[in-house]
Amino acid sequence: MQHLRGRHYQQQSNGRPLTPLRKRRANGAVQMMIKGGLIECLGCGEHKPVTEYSPVNALGAPRPYCKPCNAARVRLSNYNVTVEFIGQLRRFQQDRCAVCGTTHMGRRAMDIDHDHACCSGGRSCGECVRGLICNDCNARGLAWYEGLPPELRTFDLLNAYLADPPARRLRCELTASAGG
Known part of the structure; x- marks a missing residue:
């Protein structure tokens, strides 16, 4: 049995999936970076100008992640998936739209x-994530198709995707490889 410590224990206690912990910075490190004009993003590791970061509070302290990395973190949080899972899914789909x-x-x-x-509400449980699809298939194809009555859903390509999405197949593979 694995024993969890500190922040991982807090994640588990709050019913959240265990995720990698972000790096901590020494006191004053951010202020030193701000004075130098460049801040290291905890996501991508790049040193970027302060303008590339959204302010956290009224005092203007910057977020620890640049705007693109912060947007990615929020996106993943909304779908309750990790960067690692999305990377595995992207590779599983060979960088192709699943539809x-x-x-x-x-x-x-x-x-x-x-x-x-x-899932009701604005956040996904994570288990209902089906795959990665292009914007055209998402906005113009799949959303329209799912709104059709069942008797009009006769497009084999979309039916195959909905019946056995790549994220489900990947989860099965990951479970099989972890268990045996």
């Missing part, structure tokens, strides 16, 4: 698709 198969290497991040019928 149309368009390659997305180096392009805009794909949308995280989840079953809206699963």
